[in-house]
Amino acid sequence: MSVVKIRNLTIGEGSPKVIVPLMGKTSEELVEEVQVVKELNPDMVEWRADVYERLEYMEEVGRTADELRMALGEVPLLFTFRTHKEGGSREWSETEYFELLSRMVDSCRVDMIDVEYYSDEQQVKNIIQQAGEKGVRVILSNHDFGGTPTMEEIVQRLKGMQEMGADIAKIAVMPRSMDDLFTLLHATNRMKENYANRPLITMAMGKLGLISRLAGEVFGSAATFGAGKEASAPGQIAVDDLKDVLTVIHKYQYR
Numbered sequence: 164m165s166v167v168k169i170r171n172l173t174i175g176e177g178s179p180k181v182i183v184p185l186m187g188k189t190s191e192e193l194v195e196e197v198q199v200v201k202e203l204n205p206d207m208v209e210w211r212a213d214v215y216e217r218l219e220y221m222e223e224v225g226r227t228a229d230e231l232r233m234a235l236g237e238v239p240l241l242f243t244f245r246t247h248k249e250g251g252s253r254e255w256s257e258t259e260y261f262e263l264l265s266r267m268v269d270s271c272r273v274d275m276i277d278v279e280y281y282s283d284e285q286q287v288k289n290i291i292q293q294a295g296e297k298g299v300r301v302i303l304s305n306h307d308f309g310g311t312p313t314m315e316e317i318v319q320r321l322k323g324m325q326e327m328g329a330d331i332a333k334i335a336v337m338p339r340s341m342d343d344l345f346t347l348l349h350a351t352n353r354m355k356e357n358y359a360n361r362p363l364i365t366m367a368m369g370k371l372g373l374i375s376r377l378a379g380e381v382f383g384s385a386a387t388f389g390a391g392k393e394a395s396a397p398g399q400i401a402v403d404d405l406k407d408v409l410t411v412i413h414k415y416q417y418r
């Protein structure tokens with residue numbers, strides 16, 4: 164299993180890495196939020212750009228990215244535009260989506276981008292290649308807010324992301340029952356044991372999914388999202404609480 168190294172961070176060994184989202188709608192809000200979030204000592208910060216109001220103004224987006232980059236120092240920055248169909252805030256065409264990702268990659272202002280797996284296949288391949296040339300890492304992702312696919316289907320999706328060239332494969336599902344939570348954990352463990360050759364990130368959202376955000380080290384998820392100033396998905400808990408649990412699991416699970 165290969166690890167992913169970004170700046171001083173190694174994803175895929177030890178405790179799951181803690182990623183904290185930035186949910187500011189304006190540059191001012193983001194600049195304030197990043198200071199609060201940095202105090203929490205996150206392993207990585209995610210800019211949820213779909214929430215940003217002036218996303219059409221690329222110069223402003225670039226300036227904001229510069230400010231975040233500067234504020235974060237060596238903390239890696241993940242750039243995410245979550246599309247409406249996968250739970251994000253804004254409806255954009257696929258052309259606009261890939262144009263934005265491509266510009267962010269080109270500017271080298273971010274360390275990693277999130278690309279939704281269920282997008283135009285050729286465009287996904289193109290952005291992976293472009294990111295590779297620029298040294299930007301790629302998470303291929305899928306979000307199922309409607310429910311939880313079968314264990315086999317989750318494994319298929321994660322394998323597909325890996326085969327397409329993701330540095331990290333990620334899936335978030337919405338459990339409707341404890342069985343759904345077990346399905347997600349089972350699929351994660353199945354991937355870890357049999358197929359994963361690079362880090363995975365998996366989570367079941369909402370209250371029912373809590374354990375999946377805490378026990379990644381046990382089942383095979385290499386990172387987890389914790390709420391800083393504002394949560395970006397249902398079920399995220401406060402970073403400090405999250406870190407406490409991760410530390411305890413690490414201490415007694417693998418010494």
Ligand SMILES: O=C1C[C@@](O)(C(=O)O)C[C@@H](O)[C@@H]1O
Nearest residue numbers: 184243335366368388395396
């Ligand atoms: O993909 C993910 C995972 C997530 O949806 C979660 O459930 O924690 C939160 C999002 O901000 C992030 O892009």
